[in-house]
Amino acid sequence: MEYLEFKIRCLEPYREILMAEMSEIGFDAFLETETGFDAYIETASLNRTELEIIFQKYSREASLSVREGLLPKVNWNEEWEKHYEPIIVENKVYVRAAFHPPQPGFEYEIIINPKMSFGTGHHATTYLMLQVQLELDHKGKKVMDAGSGTGILAIMAGKLGATEILAFDIDAWSVENGNENFQINGFEDITMHTGTIRQIKPHACFDIILANINKNVLLDEMEVYGSSLADNGHLLLSGFYETDIPDLSKKATEHGLVPIKHCTRDNWAALVFKKGMKDFHQDW
Incomplete structure (x- = not known):
């Protein structure tokens, strides 16, 4: 062959x-x-x-x-195996493939066999999302992972205590891969769906929405994120450069979302917004 x-x-x-x-x-x-x-x-x-x-x-x-x-x-x-090494996030999360041995001493371990899907933790945007998730209380929360890729962020949400998780992606191979990763990590109750947020049409008001996609998609879907978020809920975004922060922040504020935090890594950025805040401050 x-x-x-x-x-x-x-x-x-x-x-x-x-x-x-x-x-x-x-x-x-x-x-x-x-x-x-x-x-x-x-x-x-x-x-x-x-x-x-x-x-x-x-x-x-x-x-x-x-x-x-x-x-x-x-x-x-x-x-x-030549090209994929485990990664460590904030000395708390150990992300590895199934062929890597476990590593004791970490609070959380995530096993990702990514195949063709995006989201191994190696890319700066995935790393940033995991980093920010660690700072946010997920216990008992409803979480949406839009553009889920390998499912790594949904898995992190589950390990942090989220009780209801909706994950979806537009690519069939990502959905297949994500569902495999959910099984590997012991989350048989999570199922990744195929489609965009408008095709999925989520009905629940989510406490946390995760979206690591790209700037154009984020801008296009910002209104839907805002309407799908519960009052005082948090929106975590990445997949864009530091120079894109003003455009995304402007769009988010048009839909009642207030920026409370941003962080960067290798010129890539992550943004956190809260819905329904009157004052601009970080409260978590």
């Missing part, structure tokens, strides 16, 4: 978008790199017309460059 390897260089915000689009046309393995990612597909499965459409679509805006090669055989488990 021969595989084609495509070494993709692109701007950071387009990495996950390109991986998602390429997975839809048959690419079945991805390895993130410092400048983009490597993508793999069986030679017989490649539709070059569909691939060219994707490359042309993002060529200019993503500063895309591509190098193609042929691989005779690939041991994907071996390749994955």
Whole structure:
């Protein structure tokens, strides 16, 4: 079985978008790199017309460059293990894959086998979301994880004591992967659904909404986040750069959400809002 390897260089915000689009046309393995990612597909499965459409679509805006090669055989488990190391968040959370040994001494352990899904904790935005979650009381709370990816944030919410968790993603492979990760971590009662927040149409008023997506989606869905959040509830956002904070804060305040905290990592940012606050202060 021969595989084609495509070494993709692109701007950071387009990495996950390109991986998602390429997975839809048959690419079945991805390895993130410092400048983009490597993508793999069986030679017989490649539709070059569909691939060219994707490359042309993002060529200019993503500063895309591509190098193609042929691989005779690939041991994907071996390749994955070469590129995936455990991470530690705030000396409290240990995130590992199933093939890594447990590590004693941490308050929380999360097992993530991400396959093609976004959210291993390695990316700055996922790290920031986990970091902020640790500071927020989840006990007995209703939590929504929008654009859940691997399900890592929903799992963190469960480990922090949330009693009701709604998770969903637009990509079928993320949903499959997320549900596997829920099972691995002992959360059989959580099910990831397929769709956007408007397609899911959540009816409950959530105490916490988590959304690690991208700036454009966050701006587009901000009104729905606001209407889905209970009074005094918290909205945690990431997936954007530090320079995007003013635009997102402005949009959020239009829907009754007050910024109470922000943090950054490697030029990426996370924002926390509270619904129904009259005064601007951090209260947790």
